């Protein structure tokens with residue numbers, strides 16, 4: 001897969017995009033660009049990362065063959081709405097994967113795309129409200145990679161799965177479409193356009209109990225659904241319902 005072509009195609013589509021071959025983390029690269037005035041919607045794409053990171057300080061293995069991208073976004077929406085953006089982005093990514101023919105893709109709220117119980121993609125939102133922007137990172141396993149296969153379980157206990165192992169997909173075209181659709185969904189979110197709750201509910205992973213780190217504590221329960229703000233509705237062991245939202 002040639003990620004330089006992906007970045008070039010984004011530019012052709014009118015999107016500000018930068019390709020870097022090898023970088024510590026596209027999150028840090030994008031952060032520097034944001035601080036140097038990069039326009040909202042600027043995408044950084046890398047062939048590989050040497051210090052990719054996931055949520056909760058976990059490392060994100062980033063060998064050649066994956067998509068590693070970070071988007072700088074400067075919302076007009078007040079900061080109190082920002083916690084809904086990860087699930088909105090997750091909805092967009094799972095929709096793109098399903099549109100590519102992988103109808104069994106699900107969203108493990110708020111940020112994991114799983115296929116057959118294995119992890120295809122993760123999202124990482126890092127917010128800088130005082131500076132008026134956030135950086136949204138997406139890491140997706142595209143080509144089958146021995147490094148990932150040998151890593152055993154990763155990222156919260158899931159095995160990895162690769163897009164090309166699952167279907168005959170044009171990798172570059174898929175990545176371009178995915179990133180364009182993601183920017184479109186973020187813009188819709190920023191304009192306050194409501195979520196398609198029905199569509200989101202239809203792609204939600206509901207197979208078991210989850211524990212969500214929310215604020216200083218954790219909540220555990222059975223996944224029941226999502227509400228119009230993108231909050232996860234959980235039924236706790238004592239049968240009370242609780243709604244949670246994370247960054």
Ligand code: BTN
Nearest residue numbers: 025052053054055122123137139
């Ligand atoms: C997760 O599932 O925990 C989130 C993984 C996010 C990984 C992406 S890869 C591109 C961007 N750069 C990083 O260092 N992390 C994100």
